[in-house]
Amino acid sequence: MKALKDKILEEGEVIGNDIVKVDGFLNHQIDVVLLQAMGKAFKERFSDKKIHKILTIEASGIGIAVMAALEFQVPVVFAKKDQPSNVGNEVYDASVFSFTKNKKYTICVSKKYIKPGENILVIDDFLANGAAANGLIDIVRQGGANVAGLGIAIEKGFQSGGKELREKGIKVESLAIIEGISSNEIIFRTL
Ligand code: 5GP
Numbered sequence: 001m002k003a004l005k006d007k008i009l010e011e012g013e014v015i016g017n018d019i020v021k022v023d024g025f026l027n028h029q030i031d032v033v034l035l036q037a038m039g040k041a042f043k044e045r046f047s048d049k050k051i052h053k054i055l056t057i058e059a060s061g062i063g064i065a066v067m068a069a070l071e072f073q074v075p076v077v078f079a080k081k082d083q084p085s086n087v088g089n090e091v092y093d094a095s096v097f098s099f100t101k102n103k104k105y106t107i108c109v110s111k112k113y114i115k116p117g118e119n120i121l122v123i124d125d126f127l128a129n130g131a132a133a134n135g136l137i138d139i140v141r142q143g144g145a146n147v148a149g150l151g152i153a154i155e156k157g158f159q160s161g162g163k164e165l166r167e168k169g170i171k172v173e174s175l176a177i178i179e180g181i182s183s184n185e186i187i188f189r190t191l
Helices: 002-011 023-027 033-044 060-072 132-141 163-166
Strands: 013-015 020-023 051-059 077-081 091-097 103-110 119-127 146-157 170-183 185-190
Touching: 002 023, 002 033, 002 146, 002 170, 023 060, 033 060, 033 119, 033 146, 033 170, 051 060, 051 132, 060 077, 060 091, 060 119, 060 146, 077 132, 091 132, 119 132, 119 163, 132 146, 132 163, 146 163, 163 170
Parallel strands: 051 077, 051 119, 119 146, 146 170
Antiparallel strands: 013 020, 077 103, 091 103, 170 185
């Protein structure tokens, strides 16, 4: 998606050699016009699928998921990090290793919001090693629902998550795929 790639080049900051900081439009301040266009892009890319619901993870996935959900006219469910007391005991959960924070945490979703047979589109901001996506997919399957696909804003193609998920047969659609980072310069996959 050209507008997203342009924005990453304009405002993205490279931290070390593998983290991309996009606080100016996605992870802290939100560019709602860009996110609306991202929502439309996801609708186009998954137009062949009947989607009943979108699942994401707090916090940064929510804005993107909401924009996509408006296009599909379906609800958004977001997984909560570490089980808060107000979610109740009836939850599906999964353990996720955070690549950026270098620690493990639990994500959970109330059993009320994932039902057998639902087609669920999983959406997140970044795809790196696939831990967050795999945790969300695990939760969908615990609920007996189907993973309709994975919609990602920014995939880091030099990390293994996207390749492994595609090899497992999941339809992964990323709006921008970073092929590599060289001397602080972001290089996109062109295909
Ligand atoms: P994964 O679980 O695929 O290894 O990493 C994806 C998760 O880690 C995303 O939910 C995102 O929050 C965070 N993440 C991974 N890499 C980056 C990055 O380069 N920049 C930002 N802002 N977040 C990242």
